[in-house]
Amino acid sequence: MGPMKFLRFFILCAAATSFALAAADTPKLPDGKGKETTVRICSTCHGAEIVLGKRLTRDGWNQVVVNMIQRGTQGSDDEFAEIVDYLTNTVSAEAAKSNPNGAAAQPLQSGSAKVDLPDGPGKAVTVRLCGSCHSIEKATSLHQEEDDWTDTIAKMVKMGAQGSDDEFAEVLAYLTKNFGPEVAPPVNINKADNVELESSLVLTKTEAAAIIQYRTEKGAFKSIDDLRNIAGLDFKKIETQKSRIKF
Numbered sequence: 001m002g003p004m005k006f007l008r009f010f011i012l013c014a015a016a017t018s019f020a021l022a023a024a025d026t027p028k029l030p031d032g033k034g035k036e037t038t039v040r041i042c043s044t045c046h047g048a049e050i051v052l053g054k055r056l057t058r059d060g061w062n063q064v065v066v067n068m069i070q071r072g073t074q075g076s077d078d079e080f081a082e083i084v085d086y087l088t089n090t091v092s093a094e095a096a097k098s099n100p101n102g103a104a105a106q107p108l109q110s111g112s113a114k115v116d117l118p119d120g121p122g123k124a125v126t127v128r129l130c131g132s133c134h135s136i137e138k139a140t141s142l143h144q145e146e147d148d149w150t151d152t153i154a155k156m157v158k159m160g161a162q163g164s165d166d167e168f169a170e171v172l173a174y175l176t177k178n179f180g181p182e183v184a185p186p187v188n189i190n191k192a193d194n195v196e197l198e199s200s201l202v203l204t205k206t207e208a209a210a211i212i213q214y215r216t217e218k219g220a221f222k223s224i225d226d227l228r229n230i231a232g233l234d235f236k237k238i239e240t241q242k243s244r245i246k247f
Helices: 023-028 035-041 058-070 077-098 121-129 134-140 144-158 165-178 196-201 205-216 224-229 235-240
Strands: none
Touching: 035 077, 058 077, 121 165, 144 165, 196 205, 224 235
16 A cells, blocks of 8 residues: 555544533523534433533543544544534534633643653654644544544544554554553442433433432432332443442
């Protein structure tokens, strides 16, 4: 194969610290291009209040959407780009109007702060190839499996900086070793608020509210089995996340 073209590492369409907008919350969202797409694609988990009021930069919204895609959100690149545009131009703008003196929020992980990249084979070529399109911090704010990094680089081939097959293999090995999947922090089921329960355990707004109501009325949970008694909670969701739940 000839020289490969490198697509930007920080892809505009990606999944979330996750978020989603329930259809019932639609009236709370500002009108604007992309609102319908945002509601349709992001309406499977929980409420709009998770994103309303945030003042993320475009890079920050990019990373939120990256996290969404990593959690399984489905959509095309154009649709995710439209979502990022909508959130940047409307949600952040509305928050800024309501709090004009507040500082804009930074991207979730990397943002404008400099990242001290780990030393090792492939570092130099990664910086050289990836830095031709954007700051390397954008690329390394992702944490993915090797297959996901391979897919990311395959997309980059269509539009990015030039490099040889061997160089891209070095980049892949470096990123896989140093920027593999992050281990999600545990969730304290007795202290987490509704937003943390929804985003971290992938629960609906109603399910999170039911957990909070039950522990308020009955007292702290002592084991996973205690959650079986909660009406309206899909216990299968809890079982799949039990290794991350603490008491």
